[in-house]
Amino acid sequence: MRVFLFGANGQVGRETLAAAHGAGARIIAPGRADADLSVPGAAADAIRLFAPDAVINAAAWTAVDKAEEHANEAFRINAEAVGEIAAAASEVGARFIHLSTDYVFPGTGSTPLSETAPTGPLNVYGASKLKGEALALAANANSVIIRTSWVYSVHGVNFVKTMLGLSKTRDELAIVDDQRGGPTPASAVAAACLQVAARRDGPSGLYHFQGAPDASWADFAEAIFAAAGKRMKINRIPTSAYKTPARRPLFTVLNCAKLLRDYGVHQPEWRGDVERAVRRLIASHEE
Ligand SMILES: NC(=O)c1ccc[n+]([C@@H]2O[C@H](COP(=O)([O-])OP(=O)(O)OC[C@H]3O[C@@H](n4cnc5c(N)ncnc54)[C@H](OP(=O)(O)O)[C@@H]3O)[C@@H](O)[C@H]2O)c1
Numbered sequence: 001m002r003v004f005l006f007g008a009n010g011q012v013g014r015e016t017l018a019a020a021h022g023a024g025a026r027i028i029a030p031g032r033a034d035a036d037l038s039v040p041g042a043a044a045d046a047i048r049l050f051a052p053d054a055v056i057n058a059a060a061w062t063a064v065d066k067a068e069e070h071a072n073e074a075f076r077i078n079a080e081a082v083g084e085i086a087a088a089a090s091e092v093g094a095r096f097i098h099l100s101t102d103y104v105f106p107g108t109g110s111t112p113l114s115e116t117a118p119t120g121p122l123n124v125y126g127a128s129k130l131k132g133e134a135l136a137l138a139a140n141a142n143s144v145i146i147r148t149s150w151v152y153s154v155h156g157v158n159f160v161k162t163m164l165g166l167s168k169t170r171d172e173l174a175i176v177d178d179q180r181g182g183p184t185p186a187s188a189v190a191a192a193c194l195q196v197a198a199r200r201d202g203p204s205g206l207y208h209f210q211g212a213p214d215a216s217w218a219d220f221a222e223a224i225f226a227a228a229g230k231r232m233k234i235n236r237i238p239t240s241a242y243k244t245p246a247r248r249p250l251f252t253v254l255n256c257a258k259l260l261r262d263y264g265v266h267q268p269e270w271r272g273d274v275e276r277a278v279r280r281l282i283a284s285h286e287e
Contacts, residue, residue: 003197004052004094005029006043006085007059011153012099015190016056023194028052037081038073044088051092054197057085058099058190060129065245067125078128083135090140095200097193102149102181102210104130107249112214114255115147115206123246133206142204144196146189146259149210149252150220153186154280163221164278164287167230177218177236181252182210185277188268196263203262208254211270223271227278228287 001024007013008029020027028050035046037059047055060078061067067074082098089096103126104119121127136143152158166173192209196202215223218236225232239248259265281287 001025001054001198002050002052003027003194004047004050004055006035006037006055006057010058010062011151011156011158011186012058012189012193014155015153015187016058016193019187019190019194023191023198025194025197037077040080041084043081044084047085047088047092047094052094053200054095054097055085055089056097056193056197057082058193060099061125064103064123064125067128068123068245071124071128074124074128075131078125079131079135082132083139086136086139086143090142095197096136096140096143097197098132098136098143098145099189099193100133100145100147101126101129102147102252102254103249104133104147105249105252107251109251112253112255113208115208115258122249125246137205144202144204144207146192146196146207146209147254148184148189149181149254150183151186151189152183152274152277154277155186159183159217159220160224160274160277161281161287163224164228164281167225167228167232171231172233172235173221174235174237174242175218175221176239176242177216178238179248179250180214180216182212182214182254183220183270183274184209184211185268185270185273188273192259192263192265195265199263207259207262208256209259209265210254210256210267211273212267214253223274224278227275228282
């Protein structure tokens with residue numbers, strides 16, 4: 001299977017590259033210089049040139065707070081470019097696997113969200129990703145959109161690395177405790193994308209995928225400090241006490257049964273994975 005991968009330098013992208021061989025995939029991964037999603041047509045041209053069997057889009061504008069002041073750029077990369085990629089994939093007969101986010105939801109409920117739950121993003125990033133979903137599904141009937149959440153890995157910028165960094169200078173932190181979601185290993189997202197890509201005639205549409213069990217940011221932080229053997233006093237605070245430019249949804253626990261039913265993909269158990277990631281970061285002095 002020849003897979004065209006956007007975002008190879010990001011968290012999910014790097015894990016996709018790492019897992020490709022084992023999944024029987026040959027990856028073609030243009031860097032930003034070869035296919036800049038901010039340039040209309042650039043990504044589509046690259047797809048037409050290589051005519052892959054599948055396209056995985058792990059590239060995105062992921063700076064949630066910064067998106068509030070850069071809405072045009074966020075919509076360009078998270079929506080318009082996604083529509084272009086989906087259309088080009090359709091032209092060459094490629095399956096399109098695209099990643100979206102739990103931030104498409106308003107987070108007002110209290111039961112796990114299925115793929116048909118009403119959306120209602122609270123911030124620009126979520127709105128741009130929701131628009132990207134719609135454009136992808138409209139442009140390519142063989143699109144699979146995987147909404148995921150709270151992605152972490154040993155690469156890039158993420159909550160695990162931020163907490164480990166803070167633990168070097170702090171022994172007390174205030175962490176939000178009323179946002180509930182699912183920490184998700186980037187490696188598990190990558191594996192899910194490759195598995196879905198390999199099923200050329202598999203079902204298309206929206207899917208949910210996040211780590212289990214559900215947790216708050218404070219729970220997540222506690223697990224990270226425990227794995228690192230760091231003593232940290234965590235003051236559990238409400239979202240209202242932690243002001244950010246972009247509003248965040250409170251409850252985005254996702255019901256991931258559909259991906260299991262259609263593709264046999266199980267939710268990853270994040271606690272053990274976080275322990276391994278923390279050990280790796282400490283051993284390589286990258287924390
Ligand atoms: N991180 C999370 O917590 C989270 C949660 C829910 C959903 N998601 C979704 O999951 C997917 C993967 O997230 P991630 O955490 O792996 O992202 P990430 O680490 O931030 O990586 C994003 C990638 O997108 C690339 N990119 C950004 N702008 C680009 C442009 N104009 N042209 C070409 N490439 C561009 C970046 O390239 P450079 O390396 O050159 O900057 C980078 O490789 C995204 O769709 C994201 O929306 C993430």
